[in-house]
Amino acid sequence: MSTGIRVGIAGLGRFVPERRLTNQDLEKLVDTSDDWIVQRTGIRERRIAGEGEITSTLGLAAARQALEDARMTPEEVELIICATVTGDQPFPATACRIGYDLGAKNAGGFDLGAACSGFVFASQVASGLIQSGQLRRILVIGAEILSRTLDYKDRNTCVLFGDGAGAAVFTALDRAGQGEFLGGSICMEGGAEGVLAQPGGGSRHPATHATVDQGLHYMKMGGTKVFRFAVRVFAEMVQGVIDQYGIDDIGVIIPHQVNQRIIESAIEQVGLPMDLVFSTIDRYGNTSAASVPIALREARDAGRLKKGKLVVMPAFGAGMAWGHLLLRW
Ligand SMILES: CC(C)(COP(=O)(O)OP(=O)(O)OC[C@H]1O[C@@H](n2cnc3c(N)ncnc32)[C@H](O)[C@@H]1OP(=O)(O)O)[C@@H](O)C(=O)NCCC(=O)NCCS
Missing domain, CATH: 3.40.47.10 (Thiolase/Chalcone synthase)
Incomplete structure (x- = not known):
């Protein structure tokens, strides 16, 4: 049964690490070339998490920007879903760490592991929970440090991936004002x-x-x-x-x-x-x-x-x- 609640996005955030790994840098690590990578993939550079950066710190930065964009306090968030396959550790969930660091005292949280589809799936879970009337304000984060799963001797994989995080705040549409x-x-x-x-x-x-x-x-x-x-x-x-x-x-x-x-x-x-x-x-x-x-x-x-x-x-x-x-x- 439909509750008639329409869902939208109230805020968006993103964060990428400072450190750039260019195709020229990769030429020094594996048998590849800038030309090959650009022609076969379109990639020129990627960002790589630095020492001290972990998936939750990337996710936290993106989440803060999304909440600011939504003009929402961390206390207002009711649920945090962190889509990741490169969490801080296998458990506990990276969402719990982000919630703690954010000060989201009233939120529940869990991770959703669906690799590259993670954010798209998590956004649908969040929207469904709001449509059902169960929750009103959900922070969805996609955060990954794939560089720490890569073999920088394997040219088939190491040229393709980078690190970063993005976030979106889902709410009922009347508050959201963006993207139904x-x-x-x-x-x-x-x-x-x-x-x-x-x-x-x-x-x-x-x-x-x-x-x-x-x-x-x-x-x-x-x-x-x-x-x-x-x-x-x-x-x-x-x-x-x-x-x-x-x-x-x-x-x-x-x-x-x-x-x-x-x-x-x-x-x-x-x-x-x-x-x-x-x-x-x-x-x-x-x-x-x-x-x-x-x-x-x-x-x-x-x-x-x-x-x-x-x-x-x-x-x-x-x-x-x-x-x-x-x-x-
Ligand atoms: C990996 C990918 C770029 C390879 O491009 P491709 O056009 O399919 O290239 P091929 O598979 O025909 O490989 C041709 C040759 O290039 C080589 N090659 C692979 N990576 C290379 C690199 N970084 N630099 C130079 N040569 C490379 C291969 O070893 C192969 O050599 P071989 O013929 O001597 O064995 C491409 O298959 C791809 O993008 N696949 C999807 C990967 C992906 O996006 N995964 C994540 C999904 S979420």
Whole structure:
């Protein structure tokens, strides 16, 4: 039964570490070149967390900016969902640390692990809780330090990823004033641990000297399989929005910032112009759950969110898990 409560975004925040890792820096670490990375991925540099920075400190900075943007105090927040697969530690939840450091004394909190789709999924969970009338003010954060899962001897993975955090405050629409939540999707195709995973450190391969010697704590990826999967589901999700709303209603597409070629292939498949897409891939690389909320805030600052038009946010990643978030700005 619908409560009639409409949900929107009251504030947005983003944070990236100071330290830049350029393609030229990577040329000194692995057998690669600036040309190869730019042509195959569109990435020129990515940010890397410095000493003393952990996932909760990145998430905290983004959360503070989102709350300030929403003109909301930490005490008003009722729930914090932190989408991450690179939390401060396996448990307790990174959301609990962020809530503590924020002073969100009245909030509950948990982490949501869905890799690159994390923020898009967490936003739908938050919107559903508000629509049901159970909660009123939810802080959703996507925060990742993927650099600490990367093998900087593996050129297949280390060039692609970076660190960062983004956040959004979801509330009832009358308070929000920005971006009405219209819906989205949450999908998966399991059994894909061999395609994209950090194999070690869980119950399958608990951390031992042997797992470390075998490098199982590093991210492993079958790049071509991921590429094909990403183009397929990305195009399907955007096509679904076109079928329901038509092309003219789409104001901007803010996809998971995965790889410029994946984005271009999917957009070409559905016959849309590339200027509908907002991309930060050249500056930050793939920041997993942080990529969509970082880009959302930057798109707003750049004046790319058009009043009354749709904001389409498709995301996809390890699982394989994919889904989209749809707002009307
Ligand atoms: C990884 C990726 C950029 C590789 O691009 P590609 O065009 O598919 O390249 P190929 O797989 O054809 O690889 C061609 C060669 O480049 C090599 N290569 C891989 N990374 C390289 C790098 N950083 N620099 C130079 N050469 C590299 C490969 O080893 C391969 O060499 P080989 O033919 O001698 O074995 C691409 O597959 C990709 O982006 N996949 C998706 C990954 C992703 O986004 N994952 C996260 C999803 S959330």
